[in-house]
Amino acid sequence: MIVDVSKKVLIVGLGLLGGSYARALKRFGFHISAITLDQSSIDYAIGEGIIDEGSIDLDERMIGEADLVIFALYPHVFVDWIERNQGLLKSGALITDVTGVKSSIVYRIQDVLREDVEFIAAHPMAGREVSGVENSTADMFVGANYIVTPTSKNSPDAIQTCMELGRLLGFSNVATLTPEAHDEMIGFLSQLTHCIAITLMTCNDMEDLEKFTGDSFRDLTRIAKINDQMWSELFVANKGPLLDQMDNFIDKFNELRSMLESEDIEGMRRMMRRSTERRVAFDRKK
Amino acid sequence: MIVDVSKKVLIVGLGLLGGSYARALKRFGFHISAITLDQSSIDYAIGEGIIDEGSIDLDERMIGEADLVIFALYPHVFVDWIERNQGLLKSGALITDVTGVKSSIVYRIQDVLREDVEFIAAHPMAGREVSGVENSTADMFVGANYIVTPTSKNSPDAIQTCMELGRLLGFSNVATLTPEAHDEMIGFLSQLTHCIAITLMTCNDMEDLEKFTGDSFRDLTRIAKINDQMWSELFVANKGPLLDQMDNFIDKFNELRSMLESEDIEGMRRMMRRSTERRVAFDRKK
Numbered sequence: 001m002i003v004d005v006s007k008k009v010l011i012v013g014l015g016l017l018g019g020s021y022a023r024a025l026k027r028f029g030f031h032i033s034a035i036t037l038d039q040s041s042i043d044y045a046i047g048e049g050i051i052d053e054g055s056i057d058l059d060e061r062m063i064g065e066a067d068l069v070i071f072a073l074y075p076h077v078f079v080d081w082i083e084r085n086q087g088l089l090k091s092g093a094l095i096t097d098v099t100g101v102k103s104s105i106v107y108r109i110q111d112v113l114r115e116d117v118e119f120i121a122a123h124p125m126a127g128r129e130v131s132g133v134e135n136s137t138a139d140m141f142v143g144a145n146y147i148v149t150p151t152s153k154n155s156p157d158a159i160q161t162c163m164e165l166g167r168l169l170g171f172s173n174v175a176t177l178t179p180e181a182h183d184e185m186i187g188f189l190s191q192l193t194h195c196i197a198i199t200l201m202t203c204n205d206m207e208d209l210e211k212f213t214g215d216s217f218r219d220l221t222r223i224a225k226i227n228d229q230m231w232s233e234l235f236v237a238n239k240g241p242l243l244d245q246m247d248n249f250i251d252k253f254n255e256l257r258s259m260l261e262s263e264d265i266e267g268m269r270r271m272m273r274r275s276t277e278r279r280v281a282f283d284r285k286k
Numbered sequence: 287m288i289v290d291v292s293k294k295v296l297i298v299g300l301g302l303l304g305g306s307y308a309r310a311l312k313r314f315g316f317h318i319s320a321i322t323l324d325q326s327s328i329d330y331a332i333g334e335g336i337i338d339e340g341s342i343d344l345d346e347r348m349i350g351e352a353d354l355v356i357f358a359l360y361p362h363v364f365v366d367w368i369e370r371n372q373g374l375l376k377s378g379a380l381i382t383d384v385t386g387v388k389s390s391i392v393y394r395i396q397d398v399l400r401e402d403v404e405f406i407a408a409h410p411m412a413g414r415e416v417s418g419v420e421n422s423t424a425d426m427f428v429g430a431n432y433i434v435t436p437t438s439k440n441s442p443d444a445i446q447t448c449m450e451l452g453r454l455l456g457f458s459n460v461a462t463l464t465p466e467a468h469d470e471m472i473g474f475l476s477q478l479t480h481c482i483a484i485t486l487m488t489c490n491d492m493e494d495l496e497k498f499t500g501d502s503f504r505d506l507t508r509i510a511k512i513n514d515q516m517w518s519e520l521f522v523a524n525k526g527p528l529l530d531q532m533d534n535f536i537d538k539f540n541e542l543r544s545m546l547e548s549e550d551i552e553g554m555r556r557m558m559r560r561s562t563e564r565r566v567a568f569d570r571k572k
Contacts, residue, residue, distance in 0.1 A: 193505075275484035
């Protein structure tokens with residue numbers, strides 16, 4: 001399947017991400033339907049002209065007509081949906097997702113999925129501090145990464161289609177990674193940073209701190225405002241890789257602590273120079 | 287002494303901070319002299335009209351005439367200067383500093399200082415990623431905090447004068463703290479955050495990370511570009527309070543790690559809700 005506008009797209013879960021997918025794809029004229037929990041989300045999206053039809057029920061006709069189904073759900077809800085309702089999918093349909101962790105989801109879905117439906121997993125690395133279709137935007141993915149995580153069960157066609165979807169959605173960088181490499185990367189770049197931010201925000205009860213708080217502290221704790229339901233589920237779904245990243249961090253942090261305790265100025269300066277050098281490289285390739 | 291424009295101000299160390307002090311004070315018409323290492327800094331500052339005169343030597347006349355002396359030096363250089371050269375200061379002069387740590391400096395200076403000269407310590411909580419008088423600006427302190435850290439040896443007059451200096455410099459928030467409370471606060475808000483940033487930047491060598499790096503990681507590592515000479519000295523000068531803050535952080539981080547390992551979702555969600563709640567409070571009072 002190649003993404004062309006005669007294909008019917010179904011979005012399951014019309015929140016911030018699902019809504020932004022709808023907006024971005026509607027620009028090309030796709031027929032878009034949506035299944036979601038709240039009638040108000042559907043009414044809003046139809047009013048905005050970003051979906052053609054929607055339902056809060058498992059509408060068999062709507063599901064059976066879709067060529068491309070995008071699941072924008074919590075991980076466990078996604079797995080549950082497939083296990084219960086995959087019989088309703090059209091033969092030959094391609095399904096994809098937005099889940100932020102991969103190994104624990106991709107193989108499980110591919111194991112239980114019907115032979116005549118293909119699941120190609122993807123992670124749109126984008127988000128905002130707000131939620132709901134009302135906050136969705138068509139240009140949410142500009143500047144962001146879209147990672148497709150194929151397995152040996154995926155066809156070259158599905159991989160190409162999914163990458164093309166990422167480009168249509170407006171992502172600036174579309175790439176592929178194995179589910180394992182994705183989870184290691186996300187464990188470090190995203191999950192570990194959130195662990196650090198919530199720890200920093202809760203490890204000191206000193207009063208009046210906010211009076212003296214400057215940019216560094218605000219930078220490091222911006223992501224300490226966190227959706228506890230979603231992130232706790234994503235942490236557990238990526239437990240192994242995240243624990244590894246936490247351990248790496250603790251080891252290095254303890255190394256710095258020991259150097260400070262023994263006043264090993266040269267050792268600290270070496271670490272700071274390495275950190276400066278690495279961070280500069282991150283700037284340059286931005 | 288009250289700050290009035292008939293007073294002569296001497297700045298020792300004409301770099302980014304010293305230069306910004308000169309610019310900010312020159313707006314009011316003070317007579318400003320400077321002693322610094324490089325003739326080029328003096329030439330530049332005179333050319334810009336932000337100092338009246340300057341010297342790379344210990345100019346006895348210049349030092350002996352100053353009513354207010356601002357030391358913008360590395361901590362150990364400041365202590366060293368006072369020990370060697372305090373005999374040159376005018377009787378009745380007030381001296382202050384910009385040092386980022388306090389307990390390890392303030393008492394040491396006050397212990398060795400002549401009886402007829404008063405040292406009132408202050409920390410201008412401002413900085414930039416660049417250095418040198420050429421990068422100084424008159425509005426560098428807008429939005430920033432100026433913390434005066436008096437001890438029992440300070441006169442009410444000197445405390446008032448120093449706070450007034452902070453306001454003249456353009457700081458948005460001028461406050462007093464004991465040296466100990468200052469060091470605890472700075473150990474947490476500034477030094478611990480830098481320890482975290484340099485650890486995060488050096489604990490993972492995975493390739494191609496920068497390709498997938500998003501806002502969270504960039505936010506948490508912005509301060510990982512660090513002046514290794516200055517920060518290693520400041521870390522050691524605040525060793526006790528910083529080690530305490532590092533230990534608090536490690537304890538809380540390990541608590542989160544244990545909850546993840548045992549899949550204690552409720553515990554993680556509690557911590558995330560607390561972190562969200564605390565971070566919101568930091569926003570509001572900004």
